[in-house]
Amino acid sequence: TSQTCTTLSLTSEEFTTLHSLATASKSTAYCPYSNFRVGCCLLTTSGAYITGANVENASYPVTTCAERVAFGKAITEGHRGFKAVAVATDIAPPASPCGMCRQCIREFCELSVPIIMFDGSGGYSVMRLEELLPLSFGPEALGVQTRSSS
Amino acid sequence: TSQTCTTLSLTSEEFTTLHSLATASKSTAYCPYSNFRVGCCLLTTSGAYITGANVENASYPVTTCAERVAFGKAITEGHRGFKAVAVATDIAPPASPCGMCRQCIREFCELSVPIIMFDGSGGYSVMRLEELLPLSFGPEALGVQTRSSS
Amino acid sequence: TSQTCTTLSLTSEEFTTLHSLATASKSTAYCPYSNFRVGCCLLTTSGAYITGANVENASYPVTTCAERVAFGKAITEGHRGFKAVAVATDIAPPASPCGMCRQCIREFCELSVPIIMFDGSGGYSVMRLEELLPLSFGPEALGVQTRSSS
Amino acid sequence: TSQTCTTLSLTSEEFTTLHSLATASKSTAYCPYSNFRVGCCLLTTSGAYITGANVENASYPVTTCAERVAFGKAITEGHRGFKAVAVATDIAPPASPCGMCRQCIREFCELSVPIIMFDGSGGYSVMRLEELLPLSFGPEALGVQTRSSS
Ligand SMILES: [Zn+2]
Ligand SMILES: [Zn+2]
Ligand SMILES: [Zn+2]
Ligand SMILES: [Zn+2]
Numbered sequence: 001t002s003q004t005c006t007t008l009s010l011t012s013e014e015f016t017t018l019h020s021l022a023t024a025s026k027s028t029a030y031c032p033y034s035n036f037r038v039g040c041c042l043l044t045t046s047g048a049y050i051t052g053a054n055v056e057n058a059s060y061p062v063t064t065c066a067e068r069v070a071f072g073k074a075i076t077e078g079h080r081g082f083k084a085v086a087v088a089t090d091i092a093p094p095a096s097p098c099g100m101c102r103q104c105i106r107e108f109c110e111l112s113v114p115i116i117m118f119d120g121s122g123g124y125s126v127m128r129l130e131e132l133l134p135l136s137f138g139p140e141a142l143g144v145q146t147r148s149s150s
Numbered sequence: 151t152s153q154t155c156t157t158l159s160l161t162s163e164e165f166t167t168l169h170s171l172a173t174a175s176k177s178t179a180y181c182p183y184s185n186f187r188v189g190c191c192l193l194t195t196s197g198a199y200i201t202g203a204n205v206e207n208a209s210y211p212v213t214t215c216a217e218r219v220a221f222g223k224a225i226t227e228g229h230r231g232f233k234a235v236a237v238a239t240d241i242a243p244p245a246s247p248c249g250m251c252r253q254c255i256r257e258f259c260e261l262s263v264p265i266i267m268f269d270g271s272g273g274y275s276v277m278r279l280e281e282l283l284p285l286s287f288g289p290e291a292l293g294v295q296t297r298s299s300s
Numbered sequence: 301t302s303q304t305c306t307t308l309s310l311t312s313e314e315f316t317t318l319h320s321l322a323t324a325s326k327s328t329a330y331c332p333y334s335n336f337r338v339g340c341c342l343l344t345t346s347g348a349y350i351t352g353a354n355v356e357n358a359s360y361p362v363t364t365c366a367e368r369v370a371f372g373k374a375i376t377e378g379h380r381g382f383k384a385v386a387v388a389t390d391i392a393p394p395a396s397p398c399g400m401c402r403q404c405i406r407e408f409c410e411l412s413v414p415i416i417m418f419d420g421s422g423g424y425s426v427m428r429l430e431e432l433l434p435l436s437f438g439p440e441a442l443g444v445q446t447r448s449s450s
Numbered sequence: 451t452s453q454t455c456t457t458l459s460l461t462s463e464e465f466t467t468l469h470s471l472a473t474a475s476k477s478t479a480y481c482p483y484s485n486f487r488v489g490c491c492l493l494t495t496s497g498a499y500i501t502g503a504n505v506e507n508a509s510y511p512v513t514t515c516a517e518r519v520a521f522g523k524a525i526t527e528g529h530r531g532f533k534a535v536a537v538a539t540d541i542a543p544p545a546s547p548c549g550m551c552r553q554c555i556r557e558f559c560e561l562s563v564p565i566i567m568f569d570g571s572g573g574y575s576v577m578r579l580e581e582l583l584p585l586s587f588g589p590e591a592l593g594v595q596t597r598s599s600s
Contacts, residue, residue: 028225028226030225033294033360034360034592036592051226052222055222057253058257058291058292058296058398059287059365061360061361061362061365061398062218062361062398062399062400063361065359069226071205072205072218073222075178075205076205095591096587097587098358098359098361098362098553099550099551099552099553099587100359100549101359102583103209103212103548103549104207104212107207107208127584132584134581134582134584135582137208137549139182141541142208142484142486183483183510186442210483210506210510211512211513211514211515212511212548212549213511215509245437246435246436247437248403248437249433252433281434282435283402283433284427284434287396287397325526328525328528329526330525330526332595352522353526355521357557358553358556358588358589358591358592359587362553362554364514368522369522372505372514372518372519372522375478375480376475376479376503376505378478403509406508439482439508441508442483442508445482446508
C-alpha cells in the first residue's frame, strides 16, 4: 500500500480515509432489489471527501449507482478537480465501476485519475480511468468545451 | 400562497425557504449540453432541506436530473420521510419533473407529497405526486417491501 | 371491450391484436434480475404493429424497459405516428408503464394516445397519456421543434 | 482490412456489410437535441444483421443510444450470440461506444467480441470488448447465471 500511495500521489492517510469512507458508505445504500451494496468516496483536489451509495428504484433503470450519487453531490457542491475515486463492495475480488459510471467519471476527471476498488475483506485493486475506459467518448466528440479546473 | 401553504401543510417560512433554495440551486447545475438549468430542494419530515441540480454527461443518458441528485444525497444521508419537493427552472410556465424523476419521487414519498414547480419569474404551480404520476408503478408490483418511515 | 374500442377509435381486431402481441412479447424478455416480464406492442397510424420486451443488465440502470425497446425499434424503422400503446405483465391489477417510459411515450405520441395495460388474466385498464403523465415535460421546454407526422 | 478480417474471423463481405449497414443506420437516428447521429449494426453468430440508431428524449437521461436500440431489437427477437458490433458516426477519428453501451455489450457478448468503429470518411478502428471495458462488472458479481449460447 505504501508503494501504491507513492504511485498514485496519495498520502497513506488519504488512502486510509478513502478506504474507511467508501466502506462505511455501503451502509447508506438503498438496494432492496439487488441487495448489492456499493459505497463510494471521492477525494477532491482541495482535500474534501465526498461519499455516495447506490439508490435503487422499482423501475430498475431509474437506479442511481454509488459513483453517480457521489459525483452528483460533489459537482452541485462546486467541486471540479478530483484526486481519486474509491468504491467498496462486499465481494472479492473487488467489483469495478459499471460502464455507465466509468462514463460519469470520464466527464469530471483527468484520464489518469486512480480508481481504487476495495473488496469486502480488506483487499483492493487500482486502475487509472484511461485503463478502465480506454479510447473514451467525451465532450470533445460533441464539440463542447466543458472541463474546468478547480 | 398563504392558502397554498395551508392546503399543503407547510408554514410560509418553509414555502419561502423551498423557493429560495430550489432557485439558488440552479446555479450549481452542470448543463453544458442543454443549457437548461434545474434546481431542486427537498424538505424532510425532520425539517432538513436537501438540494440538487442537474448533472449532465456527453453521453446524454448518463445525465442525472436535479431531483435524482437531491434524492441521492438525501437517501444516502439517511433521510426517509419527505414533506415537499420543489423544483425551479428559468422558464414560464414552470417546467415539471420529467417522468423518470416522478418515478424516483414515487420510490421515496407518499402519494400525497406536494411537488412545487417554480418558474423563472416568481410564479409557481403545485401538484401532488398522485396527480403527476397516477396509477403509478412501484415496489408492490415486484412484491418488495421497501418504504420505511423516519 | 366493444365500447372501449369505440372510445379509443380502435377496431376490435386492432384491440385483439394488441392484446395478443403484447402478451406474446413477454416471452421475449431478458429479465434474469427482476424475473418481472413485460411485453409491449405499438400500433402505428399506418397500421403496423411493433413489439418489445424488457432487456435488463447486471448494472440495473443500463436496463431498457419494454416500451423503450419497442419505441427504439419503431422510430429507427421510420415510424412516427402512433394510434395505441399496449403493455402486458403477469400481475393483476395490471402494471402501468414506469415514469421513465411515460416520458418516452411523451416524446413520440399525441397526448390523447391510449395506453392499454393488460394483466395476466385477461383483464385490462386504459388511460390516455395526458392522464398518466399530466402537465408533462417535453421538447417545447427546450425550445426544440421535434414532432413530425407520418 | 483484409488482415483485419482475418484477425477478427470475419469475411470481407461481412466486414463490408457491417460498414454499410452501420453507416446507413445513421439516417434513422432521432437526435434533435445533440444532432449527433450514431448508427449501429450487430452481426449474430447465426449470420443475421440487426441495426439501430440513437433515439433521444427531451429529458436527456431517457435517451437510448444506438447500440442499446440494436441490442434491444436483437435480444427480443431471440438472438443470443454475436460475432461483431459495428458503430458509425460522422466524426473522425471515429467515436467509441459510451461506457453505458459498453456495459450493455458486456451483458450479451463474449469478452473477445470485436467492436468496429467507423468514422465519417471511410476510416475505422477496432477494439475487443475486453480492451474497451477491462475488468468489467457483470452478472457473476450478482451471483446470477445468465449467458446462453445460440
Ligand atoms: Zn454504475
Ligand atoms: Zn428528470
Ligand atoms: Zn419503464
Ligand atoms: Zn451509449
